[in-house]
Amino acid sequence: MSPGRAPAPPPAETARQLREATAARRRTQPDSDVNPLRAGLRLERVPDPCAFVLFGATGDLAHRKVVPAIYQLWRTNLLPPEFSLVAVARRPYTNESFAAEVRASVEKYSRVQPIDETAWAELAKRIVYHQVDFGDDAGFDRLGEKLDELDTKRGTAGNRLFYLATHPSQVTEIVRQMGRVGLDHELRGGGWRRLVVEKPFGRDFESARHLNHEVNKVFRESQVYRIDHYLGKETVRNLLVFRFGNGIFEPVWNRSYVDHVQITVAESIGVEARGAFYEETGASRDILQNHLLQLMTLVAMEPPSSFGADALRDQKLGVLRAVAAPTPDDVRRNVVRGQYGPGWVEGEPALGYRGEPDVDPESETETYVAGKFEIDDWRWSGVPFYLRAGKRLPKRATEIAIQFKDVPLRLFRESAGDPAPNVLAMRIQPDEGIMLRFAAKVPGLGLDVRTVNMDFAYGTSFVVDSPDAYETLILDALLGDASLFMRADEVEAAWSVVTPIINAWAEMPAPHFPSYAAGSWGPEAADELPERDGRRWRRI
Amino acid sequence: MPLLPVARSVPEIEGQLGRLWAKAEAARARTEAALAAAGEPSDAGGNHVAARTSVLNLVVLAGDEPTAERCAETIAATAHRHPSRSLILSAVDPDGPAGFEARIEGFSLAAAGGRGTAGAETIRIAARGETGMHLASIIVPLLVHDLPVALWWPMDPAFGSHRAERLLPIADRLIVDGSAWSGSGLDILAQMARAAEERRLVVADWALLRQARWREAVASVYDLPDLRPHLGAVRRIEVEYATDRPGDPAGDTNVVRPLYHVAWLASRLGMTVVSPLRREDDGRRVATLRQAGHDVEVILRPAVSDLGPGSTVGVEIASRLRGAELIGRVSAGDRSVEVSILDNGRERVRRSYLGPRLTDVDLLGRAVEEGAPDPVAVQALAAAYRLLGVDWGSHKGTDRHRRDYD
Numbered sequence: 001m002s003p004g005r006a007p008a009p010p011p012a013e014t015a016r017q018l019r020e021a022t023a024a025r026r027r028t029q030p031d032s033d034v035n036p037l038r039a040g041l042r043l044e045r046v047p048d049p050c051a052f053v054l055f056g057a058t059g060d061l062a063h064r065k066v067v068p069a070i071y072q073l074w075r076t077n078l079l080p081p082e083f084s085l086v087a088v089a090r091r092p093y094t095n096e097s098f099a100a101e102v103r104a105s106v107e108k109y110s111r112v113q114p115i116d117e118t119a120w121a122e123l124a125k126r127i128v129y130h131q132v133d134f135g136d137d138a139g140f141d142r143l144g145e146k147l148d149e150l151d152t153k154r155g156t157a158g159n160r161l162f163y164l165a166t167h168p169s170q171v172t173e174i175v176r177q178m179g180r181v182g183l184d185h186e187l188r189g190g191g192w193r194r195l196v197v198e199k200p201f202g203r204d205f206e207s208a209r210h211l212n213h214e215v216n217k218v219f220r221e222s223q224v225y226r227i228d229h230y231l232g233k234e235t236v237r238n239l240l241v242f243r244f245g246n247g248i249f250e251p252v253w254n255r256s257y258v259d260h261v262q263i264t265v266a267e268s269i270g271v272e273a274r275g276a277f278y279e280e281t282g283a284s285r286d287i288l289q290n291h292l293l294q295l296m297t298l299v300a301m302e303p304p305s306s307f308g309a310d311a312l313r314d315q316k317l318g319v320l321r322a323v324a325a326p327t328p329d330d331v332r333r334n335v336v337r338g339q340y341g342p343g344w345v346e347g348e349p350a351l352g353y354r355g356e357p358d359v360d361p362e363s364e365t366e367t368y369v370a371g372k373f374e375i376d377d378w379r380w381s382g383v384p385f386y387l388r389a390g391k392r393l394p395k396r397a398t399e400i401a402i403q404f405k406d407v408p409l410r411l412f413r414e415s416a417g418d419p420a421p422n423v424l425a426m427r428i429q430p431d432e433g434i435m436l437r438f439a440a441k442v443p444g445l446g447l448d449v450r451t452v453n454m455d456f457a458y459g460t461s462f463v464v465d466s467p468d469a470y471e472t473l474i475l476d477a478l479l480g481d482a483s484l485f486m487r488a489d490e491v492e493a494a495w496s497v498v499t500p501i502i503n504a505w506a507e508m509p510a511p512h513f514p515s516y517a518a519g520s521w522g523p524e525a526a527d528e529l530p531e532r533d534g535r536r537w538r539r540i
Numbered sequence: 541m542p543l544l545p546v547a548r549s550v551p552e553i554e555g556q557l558g559r560l561w562a563k564a565e566a567a568r569a570r571t572e573a574a575l576a577a578a579g580e581p582s583d584a585g586g587n588h589v590a591a592r593t594s595v596l597n598l599v600v601l602a603g604d605e606p607t608a609e610r611c612a613e614t615i616a617a618t619a620h621r622h623p624s625r626s627l628i629l630s631a632v633d634p635d636g637p638a639g640f641e642a643r644i645e646g647f648s649l650a651a652a653g654g655r656g657t658a659g660a661e662t663i664r665i666a667a668r669g670e671t672g673m674h675l676a677s678i679i680v681p682l683l684v685h686d687l688p689v690a691l692w693w694p695m696d697p698a699f700g701s702h703r704a705e706r707l708l709p710i711a712d713r714l715i716v717d718g719s720a721w722s723g724s725g726l727d728i729l730a731q732m733a734r735a736a737e738e739r740r741l742v743v744a745d746w747a748l749l750r751q752a753r754w755r756e757a758v759a760s761v762y763d764l765p766d767l768r769p770h771l772g773a774v775r776r777i778e779v780e781y782a783t784d785r786p787g788d789p790a791g792d793t794n795v796v797r798p799l800y801h802v803a804w805l806a807s808r809l810g811m812t813v814v815s816p817l818r819r820e821d822d823g824r825r826v827a828t829l830r831q832a833g834h835d836v837e838v839i840l841r842p843a844v845s846d847l848g849p850g851s852t853v854g855v856e857i858a859s860r861l862r863g864a865e866l867i868g869r870v871s872a873g874d875r876s877v878e879v880s881i882l883d884n885g886r887e888r889v890r891r892s893y894l895g896p897r898l899t900d901v902d903l904l905g906r907a908v909e910e911g912a913p914d915p916v917a918v919q920a921l922a923a924a925y926r927l928l929g930v931d932w933g934s935h936k937g938t939d940r941h942r943r944d945y946d
Contacts, residue, residue, distance in 0.1 A: 035768060036808045037759035040916030041752075046763050077756065080763065081891050118876070119894055190765075 042078070047478035048192070049082030050159035051150050053143075055174055056166035057087030057098070057129070061198065063105035065229075066165050069470035071106045075119040078475060082155035086128045088143065098129040111468055126154070134170050140177040147183070158191025161477055168200055172214040179218030186223075196225045196477050199290055200281065201486070204502060205495040212488040225477045226486040230291045232469030232476075235432040237484070239298050239400070240307075242426065242434065249424075250303070252404065254379045259421060260530075262401045262538055263295050265389040268345050269396070270518070271367070275358030283337070283369040287389035289498040293320065294486075295428070296385055299400055300375050309482035313490055320493035322377040331504035338368035338523035340392040341514030350392055350518035364510055367391045370526040371501070372533075386530050388537070392518035397540045398428035412449045420451045425538070547642040550681050553663060560646045560661065596908055597683045598626040600692045601675075601707065605630055605666070607694055612662060617901040619660035624908070625684045626662045631672035638669040640678060676706040688712040690744075690908050696721050699731040708739050715907045718747035718796035719850055725796040726817075726928055733925035744907035747796045748804075748917055751852075752906075753895030754870060755804060757877040758855060760893070761868035767881070770859040770866045771809055776837045777802050777829075780853040782845035787823035794850035795825060798840045801855050802827070803924035808916070811836055816929035827927055838927075 038044050052070065056062055073079050087098050103124070107115055130146055132139030150156045162178065164171055175195070178184055186193050197215065202208025215224055230236060243249060252258070265287050271278040278286070297316035304311040326334065341352040354361050368390030375385065404422040412419075419439030427433050434456045442448035476484055505511075515523040521537070530536050547553045598615065602608035608630040615626045642665045663682065667675060683689060691711035698704055708714070714736075721728045736743050762768050779798040799817065806813075811829040817838070819825050829836040845853050854871040867882040875896045881889040898906070 035759055035762050036771060037755065037762060037805075039808060040914055041756055041759060046760075049764075075894065077893050077895070081889070116894065118892075122892075 045479060046078070047080055047083075047475070048159045048190075049080050049155050049157040050161055050478065051084045051086050051147055051154075051156040052474075052478075053086045053088060053147070053160055053162045055088045055134075055162065055164045056170075058089040058091050058093075058101075059165055059167075061165040062087075063102060064109050065468075065470045066163060066474070067102045068106050068110045069468055069474050071110055071115075071120065071123060072112060072468065072471050073475055074123045075112070075116050079478075082157065084126050084128055084150050084154050084156055085123070086130055086143075086147065086150070088130045088132055090131065090133050092131055093129045095127055095129050099124040099127045102127070134166075134173050134177065137177070137180070140181045140183075144181040144183055158187050160192075161194045161196065163196040163474075163477075165198060168198075171197060171211065175215050175218050184218050184223065192223075192480065193219070194223050194225060194477060194480070195219045196227055196474075196485075199226070199228050200285060201226055201290075201491045202495065203280075203285060205492060205499040208491050208495045212492065216488065221488055222482075224488070225473075225482055226488075226491060227473055227477075228290045228294060228486055229469040229473065231294060231484040231486075232471075232473040233428060234467070234469075234472075235426070235428045236295070236298065237472075238432070239295075239426060239428075240312075243298075244303055253402075255381055255383050257404055258380075258383050259403045259405045260383060260533075260535060261296075261299060261385045262399075262403070262530075263292055263299070263385065263387045264397060264399050264401075264538070264540060265291055265295075266393040266395060266397045266540065267389075267391045268393060270340070270350060270353065270392050271356050271359070273357065275356045278367075279359055279363060279365050282365045283367055283389050283391070284498055284502055288369050288371070288387065288501075289494050290486075292387045292389055293494045293497065295398075295400055296373070296375075296387065299402070300380055300385070302379070307483065309485075310487075312483050313487045317487070317490050317493055318377070319375055320490065320497065322375045322380075323373055323497050324376060325496055325500045326504070327500070328504040328507060331501050332508075334373075334529065335369065335371040335501050335504075336523060336526040336529060337366035337505065337511060338370075338390065338515040338526065339363070339365065339511070339513035340367050340390075340516055340518045343392070343518030343520065345392055345394065345519040352514050352518065353392075354514065364513060366505075366511075368393075368516060368522045368526070370522065370529055372529050373497070384530075384533060384535075386535075386537070388522065388526060390516075390522050393521060394519055395540070396430060399425055399538070399540055400428065401425040401538050403535075412447055419449045423538070547644065548639065550678060553642050553644060553682060556644050557661060557663075560644065596624050596687050597689045598624045598692060598908065599679055599689060599707070599711070600626065600628040600694065601697075601703070602628050602630045603695045605632065608664060608666075611692065611694055612664060614900045614904050615662060618904045618908075619662075624660055625682070625687075626660070627679055627682060628662060628664045629675050629679070630664075630666050631668075631675075632666045633668045634672055636668045638671045640665050640667040640671050642666075673702060674706070675703065676710060679707070680710060683710075690715055692716075692904070692907075694720070696728060697732065699728070699735040704735070708735065708741065711741065713742045713744055713908075715744045715904070716746070717903075718745045718800075719750065719794055720746075721794060721796065723792045723794070725794040725850075726799070729796060729799075729924065730928050730930050733921075733928070733930040736921070742913040742918070743921060744917070745796075745800075745921070746903045746907065748800050748920060749903050749906050750898055751797065751800060751804070752898070753877050753893070754801065754852065754855065754872060756895065757870045757872070757879050757893055758801075758805070758857070758868065760879055760891070761857070761870075761881055761889075764889075767866060767883075770861050772832055773834075773859045773861040774805070774809060774811075774831055774836050774857055775834065775860050776839070776856070776858040777805055778837075778839040778841060778856045778858075780841045780843045780856075782847035782851045782853055783842040783849050784844065786842075786844055788842035789823065791819055791823070793842060795840055797850055797852050799924055799927060800920060801852060802829075802838050802840070803927055804916075804920040805857070806927070807919040807923040811923075813926045813929075817927050 038046070054062055054066060070079070070085060074083070093101070103120065106120070128146070128150065130143050132143060147160060151158050160183065162183065164174060166174065184193050195215070202211045243253070297319040300319045301315040302318060304315045339353050342355070343350050353359060353365070353367050354363050368388070370386070370388035373385045373387060375381070375383070402424045404424070406421045420437065423435070423437040425435040427435070436454045437451055438454065439449050440452045442450050473484060476482070515525070527537065547556055600608070600611045600615070602611050608628050611628055615628070642663055644661060644663050646661045665678060667678070689711050690713045691707060692715040694717060697716055716732070718725050718729060732743065735741060762771050779801045781793070781795060781798040783793040805811070806829055809831060811831045814828040814830045814835060817825050817827040817840070823842050825840040827838040829838055843853050845851070847853060852872070854869060857868045859866045865884055869880045869882070871878050872895070875894065877893045877895045879889070879891045879893065880887060
């Protein structure tokens with residue numbers, strides 16, 4: 001026995017000794033990955049010390065969304081003190097001048113006002129600006145050195161989250177540079193590297209596959225977080241709780257009881273200052289490929305075995321793979337596009353799309369898309385999913401509606417009106433809530449039946465501020481939780497549904513645009529989609 | 541909504557409640573009809589059921605009228621967050637003729653986002669004479685069916701009293717404020733321990749809820765991975781609390797909050813009680829805990845301070861691991877909490893966390909909003925009871941109950 005060392009305890013032999021030895025070990029050696037004092041607190045884990053490297057830091061997305069979200073996380077003590085925000089962009093700034101500029105953005109866009117001066121002062125101390133042209137090797141070399149310095153000076157411990165808030169065309173070049181400098185290399189003794197990429201993830205199936213390939217040449221898939229901010233919205237996350245936290249819905253959540261599903265993403269705004277971007281994108285790429293299909297996967301997916309990132313994403317992927325790629329005939333029959341002309345929205349005159357700034361006066365870009373999709377699996381076979389999204393519609397509303405099948409026999413023949421089928425509608429925005437439509441007897445001697453809506457608004461039960469989607473997703477990425485981010489195969493599967501539509505349109509004659517007035521619910525042809533099947537769009 | 545006439549029987553109260561919401565629904569329907577006539581958009585199609593998302597029954601044993609008034613104000617501010625039926629009870633004129641008077645007030649609250657309304661109602665009942673001894677007979681018929689009952693006892697709870705015997709069995713959750721109890725508060729805490737164990741009560745103590753910001757700050761000391769092993773090597777926990785006289789000579793400063801700091805740490809870090817809390821001649825209260833084969837010294841030290849008596853002034857945790865000594869210190873002001881870490885005498889970290897004190901409205905909100913017992917709070921309370929020397933866990937609670945607390 002070496003001097004000074006305590007004698008080793010006798011080996012555990014009986015079940016009791018084994019249990020006591022295990023308990024003693026647990027008491028003396030707390031799991032070093034877990035802080036037991038965090039149990040029951042707001043976060044059971046806090047993000048590790050890290051540098052948040054924001055590419056495109058002078059851009060609109062960074063100023064409107066990313067930096068205000070970081071400020072809010074900082075203000076509420078959800079970021080570690082050993083945190084640095086490294087802003088990377090092409091324009092010249094000092095640390096101080098950049099901090100002053102983003103401060104103005106935080107004042108403008110933060111969801112909590114006024115700015116907390118103490119919190120801001122602390123965060124501002126942690127802002128570092130790095131000027132680099134994305135093609136400049138030396139600039140990236142210096143970035144690597146600067147990050148190493150921060151590890152020493154600010155205690156960021158080699159952990160880095162790279163957030164690409166840049167134009168999509170710059171993604172591959174930045175990733176290539178990071179690979180060249182070795183910024184993707186995770187360290188054996190700790191020191192993770194993560195990459196957050198903003199949508200759009202490509203323009204079609206091929207470009208998405210190419211982008212994934214380029215990104216995965218440098219970063220492993222487990223390091224990549226593809227952000228679709230819709231998935232960070234509180235009510236979208238609530239969809240999962242609603243489906244899998246309530247036992248009463250699952251038995252009727254299938255083709256035996258559901259007649260059809262409608263998903264609507266309606267915007268009352270036009271393209272605003274994003275005419276040039278929208279000209280290249282259109283509603284199919286901007287909304288259908290991501291938001292609408294993501295909502296559809298959440299409604300239609302099988303229950304995952306856990307809430308782990310891959311278990312969840314595997315099930316979502318299963319839905320996308322069960323949607324048959326539409327043929328040109330399918331597109332002609334089941335997909336409608338439209339473009340808004342002049343009209344009135346919310347009491348204000350609105351320009352037509354072709355009159356918007358930076359838009360081609362002969363533009364053929366669609367500002368509206370509606371489609372009927374089928375998911376060919378045991379749960380949903382034969383149940384149509386009607387999806388629609390558009391700009392300059394009468395109101396802003398995102399809603400998922402599950403319409404159930406009619407009763408098999410109408411018992412109340414003397415009633416003045418037939419009761420409408422049951423509908424379960426989940427409003428995503430605004431006024432998040434859940435509505436159940438059912439039949440009730442009108443009070444009186446007769447047997448009149450009337451349809452009533454039982455409306456549950458989240459606001460009536462919870463008035464606690466919901467976090468912004470970016471706050472949720474940035475915190476998740478810092479914690480290494482990829483559940484709400486899209487995986488490469490998921491992105492490609494979504495494109496394999498949407499690309500044939502875009503290709504089919506390219507083969508068709510020029511559309512007769514504009515096809516709906518701003519402030520209306522879209523082109524008439526879209527109404528015919530459900531009407532052909534004896535259904536109609538919900539009045540929202 | 542206006543106050544309704546005074547009711548003097550349970551049927552009168554029920555009748556008034558029915559009329560109250562019928563009027564509210566009729567007013568809403570009139571507004572909808574007016575909007576429709578003006579061509580304005582109304583809520584989505586179909587007729588609306590007036591959905592009142594009640595989430596609990598809140599029964600308040602206010603004791604006297606001023607307390608009832610204060611509680612009513614807090615409830616009104618919380619109603620937006622937790623639509624509830626609240627019954628506020630006070631006993632007046634105990635020697636007078638039996639009877640009671642009830643006043644009903646309804647709140648129709650605009651929901652967040654401006655869509656729809658949430659309904660809540662408060663029934664204030666002043667009981668006279670012998671009726672004050674039979675409050676349960678008024679409360680039970682007025683509870684909303686199938687909703688949990690939270691019993692808020694804002695004054696010193698009389699756990700052994702006739703009133704407690706009748707009221708505690710109907711409660712799913714007891715809400716108290718240990719930091720407002722008279723004297724040191726420890727006698728009442730010990731009584732609460734026995735009542736909680738006997739009746740399997742879930743307790744939400746504001747004194748514990750108030751410490752959320754402290755717990756965040758203390759936990760943050762050990763977020764640094766290299767300091768985390770020190771959690772298994774704690775040697776001393778010292779809590780300094782405010783008093784208005786040096787040494788707290790009468791020992792009557794409420795020490796529930798300081799005790800809860802220790803109890804929380806003990807429960808999270810697997811400490812057992814070697815010797816329960818006792819008072820020393822110099823005014824300190826001390827105890828000894830045991831963690832993984834070594835003793836942990838516990839000190840609650842009074843310090844003259846401008847803070848309210850019983851408020852925590854600072855928490856210090858000292859640990860020793862392989863010859864290295866670590867001291868984590870946390871102190872708090874109105875809006876922030878300060879943390880410093882001394883590593884072998886050298887200051888390694890000093891941080892300030894934003895964390896304002898919780899208001900009564902925050903505390904009531906937190907006390908009622910959790911659907912299930914918070915296991916961390918349950919275990920911290922159990923540790924507090926054991927620190928007082930209560931033979932916790934040996935009483936007639938069920939196995940499941942004991943498991944929750946252990």
